[in-house]
Amino acid sequence: MTKQVQQLDRVIIRFAGDSGDGMQLTGDRFTQETAAFGNDLSTLPNFPAEIRAPAGTLPGVSSFQLHFADHDILTPGDAPNVLVAMNPAALKANLGDLPRGADLIVNTDEFTKRNLAKVGYAASPVEDGSLDEYRVHALPLTSMTVTALTGFDITKKDAERAKNMFALGLLSWLYHRPTEGTLAFLERKFAKKPEIMKANLAAFQAGWSYGETTEAFSVQYEIKPAEHEPGLYRNITGNVALAYGLVAAGEQSGLSIYLGSYPITPASDILHELSKHKRFGVRTFQAEDEIAAVGAALGASFGGSLGVTTTSGPGIALKSETIGLAVATELPLLVIDVQRSGPSTGMPTKTEQADLLQAMHGRNGEAPVPVIAPQSPADCFDAALEAARIAVTYRTPVILLSDGYLANGSEPWKLPDVADLPRIEPGFAEPGQDDFQPFRRDPETLARPWAIPGTAGLEHRIGGLEKADGSGNISYDPANHDKMTRLRQAKVDGIASGIAPLAVDDPSGEARVLVLGWGGTYGAISAAVRRIRRTGRNVAQAHLRHLNPFPANLAEVLRSYDRVVVPEINLGQLALLLRGRFLVDVIGYNQVRGLPFKAEELQGVIQDVIDSE
Amino acid sequence: MSENGAGGANGRANGANGSNGNGSGFAALSLVPKADGKQTMKDFKTDQEVRWCPGCGDYAILAAVQSFLPELGLRRENITFVSGIGCSSRFPYYMNTYGFHSIHGRAPAIATGLATSRPDLSVWVVTGDGDALSIGGNHLIHALRRNVNLKILLFNNRIYGLTKGQYSPTSEIGKITKSTPMGSLDSPFNPLSLAIGAEGTFVARTIDSDRKHLQSVLRQAAEHRGTSLVEIYQNCNIFNDNAFEPLKDASVRDDITIRLEHGEPIVFGADRQKALRRSPSGSFEVVNVADVPASEIAVHDAHNPDPSQAFALSRLDSPAFEHTPIGVFRSVDRPSYDEQLRAQVDEAIETQGRGDLAALLGSGDTWRID
Numbered sequence: 001m002t003k004q005v006q007q008l009d010r011v012i013i014r015f016a017g018d019s020g021d022g023m024q025l026t027g028d029r030f031t032q033e034t035a036a037f038g039n040d041l042s043t044l045p046n047f048p049a050e051i052r053a054p055a056g057t058l059p060g061v062s063s064f065q066l067h068f069a070d071h072d073i074l075t076p077g078d079a080p081n082v083l084v085a086m087n088p089a090a091l092k093a094n095l096g097d098l099p100r101g102a103d104l105i106v107n108t109d110e111f112t113k114r115n116l117a118k119v120g121y122a123a124s125p126v127e128d129g130s131l132d133e134y135r136v137h138a139l140p141l142t143s144m145t146v147t148a149l150t151g152f153d154i155t156k157k158d159a160e161r162a163k164n165m166f167a168l169g170l171l172s173w174l175y176h177r178p179t180e181g182t183l184a185f186l187e188r189k190f191a192k193k194p195e196i197m198k199a200n201l202a203a204f205q206a207g208w209s210y211g212e213t214t215e216a217f218s219v220q221y222e223i224k225p226a227e228h229e230p231g232l233y234r235n236i237t238g239n240v241a242l243a244y245g246l247v248a249a250g251e252q253s254g255l256s257i258y259l260g261s262y263p264i265t266p267a268s269d270i271l272h273e274l275s276k277h278k279r280f281g282v283r284t285f286q287a288e289d290e291i292a293a294v295g296a297a298l299g300a301s302f303g304g305s306l307g308v309t310t311t312s313g314p315g316i317a318l319k320s321e322t323i324g325l326a327v328a329t330e331l332p333l334l335v336i337d338v339q340r341s342g343p344s345t346g347m348p349t350k351t352e353q354a355d356l357l358q359a360m361h362g363r364n365g366e367a368p369v370p371v372i373a374p375q376s377p378a379d380c381f382d383a384a385l386e387a388a389r390i391a392v393t394y395r396t397p398v399i400l401l402s403d404g405y406l407a408n409g410s411e412p413w414k415l416p417d418v419a420d421l422p423r424i425e426p427g428f429a430e431p432g433q434d435d436f437q438p439f440r441r442d443p444e445t446l447a448r449p450w451a452i453p454g455t456a457g458l459e460h461r462i463g464g465l466e467k468a469d470g471s472g473n474i475s476y477d478p479a480n481h482d483k484m485t486r487l488r489q490a491k492v493d494g495i496a497s498g499i500a501p502l503a504v505d506d507p508s509g510e511a512r513v514l515v516l517g518w519g520g521t522y523g524a525i526s527a528a529v530r531r532i533r534r535t536g537r538n539v540a541q542a543h544l545r546h547l548n549p550f551p552a553n554l555a556e557v558l559r560s561y562d563r564v565v566v567p568e569i570n571l572g573q574l575a576l577l578l579r580g581r582f583l584v585d586v587i588g589y590n591q592v593r594g595l596p597f598k599a600e601e602l603q604g605v606i607q608d609v610i611d612s613e
Numbered sequence: 614m615s616e617n618g619a620g621g622a623n624g625r626a627n628g629a630n631g632s633n634g635n636g637s638g639f640a641a642l643s644l645v646p647k648a649d650g651k652q653t654m655k656d657f658k659t660d661q662e663v664r665w666c667p668g669c670g671d672y673a674i675l676a677a678v679q680s681f682l683p684e685l686g687l688r689r690e691n692i693t694f695v696s697g698i699g700c701s702s703r704f705p706y707y708m709n710t711y712g713f714h715s716i717h718g719r720a721p722a723i724a725t726g727l728a729t730s731r732p733d734l735s736v737w738v739v740t741g742d743g744d745a746l747s748i749g750g751n752h753l754i755h756a757l758r759r760n761v762n763l764k765i766l767l768f769n770n771r772i773y774g775l776t777k778g779q780y781s782p783t784s785e786i787g788k789i790t791k792s793t794p795m796g797s798l799d800s801p802f803n804p805l806s807l808a809i810g811a812e813g814t815f816v817a818r819t820i821d822s823d824r825k826h827l828q829s830v831l832r833q834a835a836e837h838r839g840t841s842l843v844e845i846y847q848n849c850n851i852f853n854d855n856a857f858e859p860l861k862d863a864s865v866r867d868d869i870t871i872r873l874e875h876g877e878p879i880v881f882g883a884d885r886q887k888a889l890r891r892s893p894s895g896s897f898e899v900v901n902v903a904d905v906p907a908s909e910i911a912v913h914d915a916h917n918p919d920p921s922q923a924f925a926l927s928r929l930d931s932p933a934f935e936h937t938p939i940g941v942f943r944s945v946d947r948p949s950y951d952e953q954l955r956a957q958v959d960e961a962i963e964t965q966g967r968g969d970l971a972a973l974l975g976s977g978d979t980w981r982i983d
Contacts, residue, residue, distance in 0.1 A: 032978050181978055234979045244974060251970045258730050278961035280968035283730060283954060288755035292722035295715075295752070299695070299726025302713055303734070307726065325716050415979070418971040431690075453711035453727070453734050454646075456690045461659075461705050463714025464698075473661065474706065 003212075003220045010069030011175065011223060012077035015167070016094045017086030017107075019052050019062045022164040027064025029168055029185060033177035035235040035412055038225030039068040042523065043410045044076035044596065049265060049348040056110075056118045061093040070224040074523035074530075076409060078598035084167055086110060086141070089119045104134040105170075107163065109142035137216055141166055148206035152199045162203035169207025176222050179208070231414040238377035238406035239266070241413065242336065243273035245384025246308055247280050249334075252385065253392055253424035257282045258300035259308045260293040262315065265348040266404040267338040270310045290318035294335065298322055301331045302462075304428065304452035306388060308334040313342050313355045316362065316399075324363040326397035327488065329462045330439075330448045333397035334387050335369075338407045341594045350594025351404035353519055354570035359399040360548055360577065366485045368492040370394070371548040373401040375522035378413035380406060383545065389424050390495055395447045401547070403569075405596045406520045431456045438462060438472040446491035493549050502551040504560075506540035507533070513610045514561035516586070518544040518574055521567055521597055528602035537610050547574070550581070558584045565589060565609050567602055641762060641838045641949075644732040645691050652683035659709045665700060670821035670847035674768065675707055677821075681828045685735070685835055692735045695724040697744035700775050701768035701847070704739040718749025721756040721763065728762045729951040735835070738765040742783040743773050746802050750782075753842075754811035759950040760839030764831075767804060767844045768821075772853035785932035790852075805927035805942055808842045809920050815841040816923065816943040818930075821848060822861050826872075826939065833941055839949040859934040873926070873940030875915040878907070881936075889929075896925050899936055915944045 013030070017023040024045055034041050044065040053060030067077035082103040085091035087110035098104065111124045125131050126138050145166040149159040165186070172179055183201060190197030211217055236244075250257040261271040261284065275284040283305070287293035290311055297307030309319065316323075316337050326333040339355045341347035359371045370390050374383035383400055391398040429436070429451035438460040439448050451458040460472060468475035469483055504514070517525045522543050529541045542557060544550070558564055558578065564586040566575045572588040579586060589605045591597065657679040665671045682692070692710040696702035698717035705712030715723050720738045728736040745753045745767050756763060772790070773779040779792040783804065787796035808816045815837040819830040827845065834841035846857045860866050867883040879889040880902060888910040889897045897911065914922060923943035929936050962968075 036978060036980050038980065038982065228982045230982050232975060232979055232981050234975065234977055247968070247973060248970055251968075256730065258726060260726060277968060277973065278958045279965045280970075280973075281958060281962075283958065285726070285729060285954075287722065287725075288751055291719060292725070292752050292755065295719045295722030296726030296729070299713070299723035299728075300730040301726075302723070303727045303731040305726075305730045321716050322719065329713075415971075415974050418974070453693045453731065454688075454691050456688070459690055459709055459711055461708075461712035461714060463705070463712075464716055465714065 004218060005220050005222055008221050008223050009071065010067065010073065011082065011221065012065065012067045012080045013082045013084070013171065014063055014065040014080035014094060014097075015084045016061060016063035016090035017084075017164070018055055018089065019048060019050070019060045020055060021062070021086045022161070023062045023064050023086070026164045026168050027066055029182045030171060030177065031066055031235060031410060032181050032185070033172060033179065034066065034068045035233070036181050037178055038228070039223055040071065040073050040226040040228070041066060041068040041235070041410075041412060042073055042076045043067075044405070045408045046595075047349055056087055056089055056115045058089050058093050058119055061089050063090070063094060068223060070226050072226060074527040075596065075599055078600050084171065086163070086167070088115050088121055088125075091125065092119045092121070098134065100133045102134055103137065104131060105137045105139060105167070107141040107167075108138045109140045139216065144210065145203050145206065149199050149202060152202070153195050154199050158196060159199065162200050165200045165203040166207035166210075169204040170211045171207075172204075173208040173211030174217060174220060176220065179204070228412070229414060233412050233414050235410050236378055236413040237269075237408055237410045238374065238380040238402055239269040239338070239408070240273055241378050242374075242380035242384050242402060243270045243277075245381040246270075246274060246334070246388070247277050247282060248381070248421060249385050249388035249424065250280060250282060250306060252421050253306060253388065253426055255304070255306040255392070255426055257308060258297060258305040259284045259310065260287050260296035260300070261285070261310045262287050262290045262293045264290075264312045264315050266340055266407045267310045267312050267315075267336065269407070270336065270338070290315040291322060294319040294322040294333075298326050298331060298333055301326075301333050302329075302452070304426075304450070306332060306334065306392065308336065310336040310338070312338050312340045312348075313358065314345065316355060316358055320363050323369060323397050323399075324365065324367045325464050327363070327367040327369060328464050328466075330395045330488070331397075332391035332395055332450070334384075334391055335397055335399045336384075337399060337401050339401060339403040341592065347594045349404065351520065351596060352569050352592055352594065353401070353403060353521070354573065354592065355401060356518075356547065356570065356573040357576070359401055366489060368489050369548065370396060370398045370492055370495055370546075371401060372398065372546050373519035373544070374406060375519060375543055375545065377406050377409050377411050381413070381416075385422065386545070389422065392424050392426055393447065393498075394445055394491060394495060395450055396492065401519055403520045426450065428452060429455060429458055431458060433457060436460070437470045439467055440470050441487070441491075446487060446494055496546070496549040496552045499546050499551055501553040502542050502544065502557055504540050504542045504557055505529075506538075508538045511538040511540035512562040512613055513606065514540040514542060514557070514564045515606055516542050516544065516558075516564055516566050516574075516578075517568070518547055521569065524597035524599050524602055525567060527599035528606060531599060531603045532607055532610070535607070537607065539606060539610060544574075547577075555582050558582055558586075562613060563587060563609055565606055567597060567605070569597065641836055642685065642687060642735055645735050646688045646733060648686050648688050652686065652689070654680040654683065656689060657682050657709050659707055661706045663707050664703065666851050668850040669700070670770065670849070671701060671704070671768065673821045673824065674766070674827070674845055674847060675704065677824045677827045678831065679708070681831050684832065687735055691733055692737070693727060694737045694739055695720045695727065696739040697741075697749055698775070699741040699744045699773075700849075701739055701741040702744060718744055718747070719752060720744070721749065721752040721765065724763050725756055725759070725761045729954050732762075732951060732955060736763050738763050740765065740767050741774075742767065742769045742771060742781045742804070746782040746804060746807070754807070757808055757811040757813040757840050757842060760812075760814050760947050761950045762839055762952070764834050764841045765843065767842060768847040769804060769844050770847045770849040770853055771801075771856050772849050774849050774852055778852035801932070803927055803930060804842075804844045805930070806924060809924045809927060809943060813842050813943065814839045814945050814947050815941070816927075817842070817941040818844045818846070818939045820846045820857065820860055820939060830941065833944065837944060839947060857934070860937055869934055869936055871929070871936055871938040873913050873915070873938050873942065875913055875941065875944070877913055878910045879913050880910065891922075891925070895921060897929055915941050918945055
C-alpha cells in the first residue's frame with residue numbers, strides 16, 4: 001500500500017527497554033544506518049550500572065536516545081519525538097520526558113498484569129486512557145516476532161529475544177533508513193550461529209514489512225541528508241576517539257604508548273579499545289588497583305614510553321599521590337578522568353563535571369597539573385593529542401577531563417588527514433654529556449631533560465624528595481624549595497604561551513552577555529545560543545579546552561562583557577576558579593542530575609540574564 | 614618507533630648500543646647490554662653522602678651490592694634501582710646507576726611499568742618490611758604472581774625506622790613500641806610464606822652481616838627469570854637492635870642457621886649433627902643425624918614445582934630463631950610477565966602487520982561525502 005511521506009528536518013527517538021532487551025544494540029544500529037544515510041546526529045545512551053537488574057523493574061531500564069537531522073545539530077536532543085517502550089518499566093521511566101503529541105510505540109505483549117504490578121501500574125496505561133495525549137501505537141512486538149520466526153530451528157526464548165530487531169526493522173522503515181549495514185552487521189555478529197543469524201535477519205525484515213503493510217502507520221518520514229564538508233566520515237564515541245587519539249599520540253611522537261589501567265565505569269572502554277592495538281606497539285597493563293595502574297604508567301614514562309592511565313573520579317582520588325610524584329619528578333604522564341556522578345561511588349553510569357577542582361587541586365603541596373577537556377565525542381581525539389603534546393613538551397603529568405556523556409555518546413567524525421596531525425618531539429637527552437644535570441631547565445619551556453635509563457653517562461636519581469635546582473640532589477634548603485616550587489608553577493603557567501587564545505563567537509559584536517563553558521556541555525550551550533540568536537537577541541559564546549593554565553587572553557575576554565554566565569554540571573567549580581583568579585562576578589548555572597543539559601533550559605536561563613540587562 | 618620494548622627511545626636504548634649476547638650465562642639478563650670493560654665496586658658508588666645511622670645494617674647491604682654488581686658485567690646505565698619510602702628506600706641515591714626513589718609502597722608498581730616496557734634494563738626494587746608488606750602489600754603480591762622481571766630486595770628489620778620506632782608487620786606479637794606501649798596485638802607476616810603463597814617463583818633469605826652468603830643469593834636472584842624476592846635480615850641498631858642476634862652470635866649461630874643448598878641434604882649445626890626430616894603432616898622436624906637413616910634426611914629441592922616443601926621450610930622461622938633457614942627456598946622456571954607481554958606485541962605485529970594510523974581511523978562503517 002502507498003503511504004504518505006512527510007518531510008521532517010529533525011527527529012529525536014528514544015529506544016527504551018529492559019537491560020536484557022538489547023536497546024543499546026538497537027540504538028547503535030539505528031545510529032549507524034542514520035550516519036550512513038548522511039544525517040547529522042548525536043546520541044545519548046543511558047543505562048544502569050547493574051549488569052542485569054531484575055527484569056521488568058525500573059532500575060533495570062536501559063535507553064538510547066538519538067537525535068538526527070538534515071542540518072548540523074549539537075545535542076542528543078532535549079525531549080524525544082518518538083519513544084519506543086519495550087515494557088511497562090520503560091514506559092514509566094521515560095514517559096515524563098515525552099512531550100504531548102509525541103509518538104509512542106509500546107510493546108503490548110509485555111504489558112501483563114505481573115509486569116504492570118512490578119512498576120506500580122494498577123491498570124494498563126495503554127488501555128485506561130492515560131496516554132491519550134500521545135499518538136500511541138500499541139503493538140504486540142514480541143508475539144509478532146515469534147510468529148514471523150515460526151519454522152526457524154530456534155527456541156521460543158531466542159525468537160522472543162529477536163524482538164529488538166523487529167522494532168529496529170519497523171523504525172528503519174518508518175524513517176527510510178538504509179538497511180545494508182544492519183544486515184551485514186547481523187551476518188557478522190552471528191556468523192557462528194547461522195540459525196540465530198537467519199532469525200534475526202528475518203525479524204528485522206518482518207519489522208520493516210509490517211511497517212509497509214500495516215494500517216497502524218499511515219505516514220512514513222523522510223529526513224534529508226545534512227550538508228557536511230566533503231570528506232570521509234564515521235560515527236564515533238568519545239571513548240573510542242580518545243583511544244584513537246592516544247594511538248595517534250604514539251605515532252606522532254615515536255613513543256610507545258603504555259597504558260596502566262584498572263577497570264572502572266565509564267572509562268573501561270578505553271582500556272578495551274587500546275588493548276586491541278598492540279600492532280602499534282601499544283602496551284596495556286591491567287593493574288591490581290588504581291594506584292598500581294598509574295604507578296606502572298609513571299614507571300614506563302621514566303623508561304621513555306608515554307605512560308597513560310585511564311580512570312574515573314574515584315580512581316583519581318587513589319592516584320593523587322602518584323600524580324604528585326610525577327609533578328615532583330617532572331615526567332610526562334597522561335591521566336584520563338572520564339568523570340561520573342560523585343561523591344564516592346555516586347552514580348557510575350551517569351555524567352557529571354565535578355572533578356575539575358580535584359584535577360586542579362587534589363594533591364598535597366603546591367602541585368600544579370595542566371588540565372584540558374574535550375568538548376564533544378569526536379573532539380576526544382584532538383584533546384588526547386593535545387594532552388600528549390603538553391605532557392611530553394613540558395615533562396609534566398596532564399589531566400584530561402572527559403565525562404560519561406562524551407564517553408558513551410557519539411557523533412559523525414570527519415576523519416583527519418594523518419599527514420596533517422601535529423608532530424610531538426620527545427627530545428630525549430643525548431648520551432655523553434660531561435656536565436649533565438637532570439633538573440637544568442630548557443630556558444623557554446622550563447622543562448627538564450628527559451634522560452632515560454640506557455643513556456650512557458646520564459645516570460641520575462630522581463624521586464619525591466625536594467631536589468636542588470639544576471643538580472637534582474636532595475635538598476632541604478629553604479630558598480631552594482621556594483625557588484623550585486615557583487619554577488614548577490611557572491613551567492605550568494608558561495604552557496599558556498603555546499596555546500591558542502580563547503576564541504569568542506560573537507557574530508554581531510553587540511553582545512553584552514558571554515556564555516562560558518568547558519568540556520562536555522559544548523553541544524547544549526551552543527544549541528541554546530543558536531536558539532537565543534534566532535529570537536533576535538545577541539549573545540557571545542566561548543568554550544574552554546585548557547583549564548590549567550587558562551588561555552592568556554581569558555581575563556580580557558571576561559572583562560569585555562557585562563555579564564558572564566557559566567553553566568556547569570557541578571555546583572560552580574569553574575565559576576570558583578574564575579572568581580578567584582580574575583575577580584569577575586560570573587553567574588553560575590548548575591545542575592547535577594547525572595544528565596547533560598537541555599538546550600531549552602539553558603536558553604531560558606541565558607535569556608533571563610540578557611533580558612535583565 | 615621501536616617495537617620490542619625500548620620505550621620508543623628511537624631504538625637507542627634498545628640494546629642497539631650494546632651486545633645483546635647471552636655470554637654471561639645470566640639468562641634473565643640476556644637482553645641487557647654488557648659493559649665494555651671490567652667494572653669495580655667504585656663504578657657503582659655515587660658522590661652522595663650516605664645518610665643512614667652509623668652502625669645501620671643498610672651499609673653492609675649497600676657495600677655488598679656495590680661489590681657484587683661488577684660480577685654481572687652489565688652496562689651501568691642499563692641498571693635501575695627503584696625504591697619506595699623508608700630507610701632502605703634511600704638506597705638508589707647511593708648507587709651510580711639510574712634510580713627512582715618513589716612513594717610509600719609503590720615501588721613494585723612503578724618498577725613493573727619500567728620492566729615491562731624496557732627489556733634492556735636490569736630493574737631492582739629496594740624496599741623494607743613496612744614499605745613492602747604494609748602499605749605496599751598489594752603491589753608486592755601481584756608482582757610476585759605475575760612474575761615480572763624484577764629483583765626485589767626486602768630489607769627486614771622488623772621495625773619502622775624512618776618514622777621512629779613503631780612496630781612493623783614483621784614485628785613479633787607483644788612488641789613494645791611508641792605506638793604500642795602495652796605490646797603489639799597483630800600476628801606478624803612471614804615474608805617468605807607470603808611470597809610463596811603469592812606464587813613467587815624465586816624466594817630467598819639472607820643476612821646483612823654475611824656478605825658472602827648475601828652475594829651468592831643476589832647472584833642467583835639476578836639470574837632468575839621473573840620476580841626474585843630476597844628477604845634480607847637487617848639490623849636497625851637504633852630502634853630494634855640485635856633483632857637477629859642469635860643468627861650472628863658466633864656461639865649459637867651455627868646451631869640454629871640452616872643453610873639451604875639445592876640438591877643437598879638439609880643438615881646443620883656446628884658439627885653438622887642436626888638435620889631436617891619431613892614429617893607425615895608435611896611440616897619439617899629437626900632430628901639428630903645420628904638417630905635417623907640417611908634416607909630420611911630431607912634433600913633440598915628449590916626447583917620443585919610444588920611449593921609445599923618451600924612453604925614448610927619457611928615456617929621453620931620463628932621470632933625466637935630456634936631454627937632459621939637461609940638461602941634459596943624456591944627457584945622455579947616460569948615465563949615472565951614482561952616477556953609474554955612483549956611476545957603478544959610481536960605476535961600482533963607479525964600476524965596483522967605494523968599498525969597504520971589512517972587505516973585504524975577509517976575502520977568500521979564509514980561514508981564519504983563529496
